[in-house]
Amino acid sequence: MAMYDLVLKGGHVVDPAQAIDGPMDVAFRSGKVAAVQRDIDVPAGVETRDVSGHYVTPGLIDMHTHVYWGGTSLGIDAEEYCRTSAVTTAIDTGSTGPGNFAGFRKHVIEKSDVRVLAYLHISHAGIFGFSNRIMVGESEELRLMDPQTAVEVALANRDLIVGIKIRLGKWASGIHGMAPFEHSIQVAEETGLPMMVHIDEPPPSYGEVVERLRPHDVLTHCFRPFPNTPVTPDGKVRPEVLAARQRGVLFDVGHGMGSFSFKVARMMLDNGFYPDTISSDVHALCINGPAFDQVTTLSKFLNLGMSFPEVIRTTTENAARALSRPDLGNLKPGSIGDAAILSVDDGRFNYVDVTGETLAGDKKVNVHGVVLAGKWWHPN
Known part of the structure; x- marks a missing residue:
């Protein structure tokens, strides 16, 4: 069984570069993406993060x-x-x-x-x-x-x-x-x-x-x-x-x-x-x-x-x-192990542009975690 450094379990992966938009686990090893699949078996002792209810995207x-x-x-x-x-x-x-x-x-x-x-x-x-x-x-x-x-x-x-x-x-x-x-x-x-x-x-x-x-x-x-x-x-x-x-x-x-x-x-x-x-x-x-x-x-x-x-x-x-950097911006196995854990929350949100015009929005993207070079990277 493959040994991983970190596995994100239960998230909804959105990776446009691979046309992935659905529930997937993501595993990282040695700073790179190791696997993206429906249900990854996690060996004992591997750091696992439950990201269910959130989107997982490339960094x-x-x-x-x-x-x-x-x-x-x-x-x-x-x-x-x-x-x-x-x-x-x-x-x-x-x-x-x-x-x-x-x-x-x-x-x-x-x-x-x-x-x-x-x-x-x-x-x-x-x-x-x-x-x-x-x-x-x-x-x-x-x-x-x-x-x-x-x-x-x-x-x-x-x-x-x-x-x-x-x-x-x-x-x-x-x-x-x-x-x-x-x-x-x-x-x-x-x-x-x-x-x-x-x-x-x-x-x-x-x-x-x-x-x-x-x-x-x-x-x-x-x-x-x-x-x-x-x-x-x-x-x-x-x-x-x-x-x-x-x-x-x-x-x-x-x-x-x-x-x-x-x-x-x-x-x-x-x-x-x-x-x-x-x-x-x-x-x-x-x-x-x-x-x-x-x-x-x-x-x-x-x-x-x-x-x-x-x-x-x-x-x-x-x-x-x-940027001509094909190793970035995707979760293909072998690519740089960067990921964002996000949600799209419903509510009432006021947005403003540079002219002072406001937009009453009903959606907001929020951040719940970051993976950088295959490691969880977040103050919380």
């Missing part, structure tokens, strides 16, 4: 976070956040650039139990002036663009760096429009990595940005409110957005403090345009609202009409594909 991947705590003013604590939101892989999107990535690697990433991967900013010090008192767009100062060093740092840290980040728009790049993008696309091409591109208010326009994105590049803040919104005034998806998706561009929610609107999300979903990845863009200025965390962001989409398996797909299988 959640939050595609957009800022977790360089202490090194940047917008950073939050990765482990505390991930434990409470069942996130086992946090993707830091551009908190650091080539000038300070080494500190992020040494002081946060290597010390964390939770997996932290990163999109490297091409601005020398990443997002350095982002707080409730100081707001300096790092892409506004073109002298800070550091493409040569960005290439060197990205190639030297390929185990952790999954792509290149650039922030464009009135707040991030001022009057420069697409100019910072020209630096980032060169770095992306030179390193063979995808880009994640932030968009806020014009300039540049939403259309100008998506027209330049390549297959596998990610547009984050994809369901932004007006201005720079993906829908036309008559409620249709802009043609350049549809063309970008057809080309293989990926659309990420990146909720944050200013980048997600219920009104826009409803129109996009009504048009059958679902996000590829749902992410929180959690940072110091939105962790106490309106974004809060990943499970709250997922709950919003559940209440907007997406099904639970569809929502889970965006934060597991789709996110792993965007």
